[in-house]
């Protein structure tokens with residue numbers, strides 16, 4: 001029985017590289033901040049990087065009660 005030994009890279013805070021809508025640039029560790037529902041089609045999603053979340057007091061969508 002062969003077993004692949006892969007290192008478990010489990011991260012507490014998953015980070016994603018993407019577009020930050022607040023400083024209007026690409027950044028590491030962006031989080032989904034808001035989803036603006038639209039009548040038809042897909043909604044508008046806004047993402048913010050960590051520094052912008054601190055400056056603007058943004059709470060990630062997933063972290064809200």
Ligand SMILES: [Zn+2]
Pocket residue numbers: 020021022023024027048049050051052053
């Ligand atoms: Zn930003």
